Amino acid sequence: MKDYLRKHPQVRTIRVAAADLNGQARGKRIPARYADKAVKDGTRFPFSVLSLDIWGEDIDDSPMVFEQGDQDGVLKPTERGFMPMPWLEAPTALLPIWMFRENGTPYEGDPRHALNAVVKQYKKRGLTPVVAMELEFFLIDDSGKTLQVPSSPRSGKRRKAAETLSIRALDAFDTFFTDLYDACEAMDIPADTSTSETGLGQFEVNLMHCDDALRAADDAWLFKMLVKGLARRHGFAASFMAKPYKEYSGSGLHTHFSVLDEAGDNIFDSGGPKGTAALKHAVAGCLAAMSDSTLVFAPHENSYERLVPDKHAPTAICWGYENRTAAVRIPAGSPAARRIEHRVAGGDVNPYLMLATILGAALIGMEDEMEPPSPVTGNAYAMDLPQIPATWDAAIEAFEHSDMLSRFLPKELIRNFVLTKRQEMHYIAELTPEERVELYLDTV
Structure with missing residues (x-):
């Protein structure tokens, strides 16, 4: 995965993105200089993000939000690795990710893990x-x-x-x-x-x-x-x-x-x-x-x-x-x-x-x-x-x-x-x- 960025030095930013239950891409924009950390350590955002509604809003009665303190999952790169995003003006790479629990087990609310199972x-x-x-x-x-x-x-x-x-x-x-x-x-x-x-x-x-x-x-x-x-x-x-x-x-x-x-x-x-x-x-x-x-x-x-x-x-x-x-x-x-x-x-x-x-x-x-x-x-x-x-x-x-x-x-x-x-x-x-x-x- 790191080789991709070395071979494409023109890439200035990356996107890390996972699919939520609606198939919406949820993730972050990261400067390319910090991409190694996203690959090695993963990135984090709340478990609840993978079940937002179609507007991107929290689910009002979800037990994952306030009841459980809106805890973070750990999102790691999928085997797909980096790829270009040809629809953007600036040279940018996309890194698909999926969600795991802190102990390394797959998060069962992630639709990609459901298919993998x-x-x-x-x-x-x-x-x-x-x-x-x-x-x-x-x-x-x-x-x-x-x-x-x-x-x-x-x-x-x-x-x-x-x-x-x-x-x-x-x-x-x-x-x-x-x-x-x-x-x-x-x-x-x-x-x-x-x-x-x-x-x-x-x-x-x-x-x-x-x-x-x-x-x-x-x-x-x-x-x-x-x-x-x-x-x-x-x-x-x-x-x-x-x-x-x-x-x-x-x-x-x-x-x-x-x-x-x-x-x-x-x-x-x-x-x-x-x-x-x-x-x-x-x-x-x-x-x-x-x-x-x-x-x-x-x-x-x-x-x-x-x-x-x-x-x-x-x-x-x-x-x-x-x-x-x-x-x-x-x-x-x-x-x-x-x-x-x-x-x-x-x-x-x-x-x-x-x-x-x-x-x-x-x-x-x-x-x-x-x-x-x-x-x-x-x-x-x-x-x-x-x-x-x-x-x-x-x-x-x-x-x-x-x-x-x-x-x-x-x-x-x-x-x-x-x-x-x-x-x-x-x-x-x-x-x-x-x-x-x-x-x-x-x-x-």
């Missing part, structure tokens, strides 16, 4: 999850009272229509995407294909599959930070909020995963299109946990505006082969690449919590040899099927009292997340619709 359960069984993510986001001109598509840097025109898989839409923002891919290379984020999507000024970038689930979540978290920061340098906003425009589809964060055994073979590969019993057990686990885990996949008030019928986001708890109306899809293709696509999460999620929940549920399904219902064919929106919770309060209630989620998510994390979401629900009720959009546009 799930991955360790796979490792104990000789298994390795392989993960890829598809991140959708909007480019937005938020300079006026009404959100709209930014003017194209090439033509100066605004295309006020969805342009699904449009090369013209990509070319209109070619300078932004060129800078984005250059920045991903510099940060070692494996950005692959980009496409224009069905929303107004909406795009998707796929991140390549990775056999390190922690690194895959890091990539998604860092990518969101990068896209939002870089867009501002180009004179507009980028947002991963679930639904900025009511009349258009929202942004999802679809997760593909398979599982390798100790020999490196995909345990979902049956040699044919249907997959193995292990695949079906994993699907069953994801479906069994879906209602209880909706709060993870839809963590904000705006999230539930995306989860409506006929808008390219799932509403029914079901699965199917090559069926994008289902919550869980088994894509076609080579049997060696047989995998599960989990389609519920919005772009506004915390990638660490999302991945911990998906992989944890799948592992329980495999361990308990759960059996899924029959796969659906046709339009799942038109079928009489169990439904994903349609409201924020219902999702909070299901998450808090879930027996299944408590098998792999720490009790402290569950408590903190529920307290955070209840506080947000209370104060967001006081906001106008315009104020809610303004809140989520930059934060998530």
Whole structure:
């Protein structure tokens, strides 16, 4: 890690940052001359910082604040090490960190540790999850009272229509995407294909599959930070909020995963299109946990505006082969690449919590040899099927009292997340619709 700064003497400051429960980067700015201390000794800030609400405020009834004296945790560098922050003007390096207790044990309220604990359960069984993510986001001109598509840097025109898989839409923002891919290379984020999507000024970038689930979540978290920061340098906003425009589809964060055994073979590969019993057990686990885990996949008030019928986001708890109306899809293709696509999460999620929940549920399904219902064919929106919770309060209630989620998510994390979401629900009720959009546009 120290070699990075020696090789980049132009770096004047560093940022040390951890992801809180909302996926917000929380940390400090440090002069580069003192970076060695942050690497060697770590840095400190209160445990309560990882469960602040979306405004960055303390949780009023959290036992961590006044009841426990608002004690400090110790934050140490992750294995990712230093990386550039290409969206800033001054040469700056980012050092991702995660939280530990004074005695060196992981802090259970840290979402990155929650994912790490799930991955360790796979490792104990000789298994390795392989993960890829598809991140959708909007480019937005938020300079006026009404959100709209930014003017194209090439033509100066605004295309006020969805342009699904449009090369013209990509070319209109070619300078932004060129800078984005250059920045991903510099940060070692494996950005692959980009496409224009069905929303107004909406795009998707796929991140390549990775056999390190922690690194895959890091990539998604860092990518969101990068896209939002870089867009501002180009004179507009980028947002991963679930639904900025009511009349258009929202942004999802679809997760593909398979599982390798100790020999490196995909345990979902049956040699044919249907997959193995292990695949079906994993699907069953994801479906069994879906209602209880909706709060993870839809963590904000705006999230539930995306989860409506006929808008390219799932509403029914079901699965199917090559069926994008289902919550869980088994894509076609080579049997060696047989995998599960989990389609519920919005772009506004915390990638660490999302991945911990998906992989944890799948592992329980495999361990308990759960059996899924029959796969659906046709339009799942038109079928009489169990439904994903349609409201924020219902999702909070299901998450808090879930027996299944408590098998792999720490009790402290569950408590903190529920307290955070209840506080947000209370104060967001006081906001106008315009104020809610303004809140989520930059934060998530």
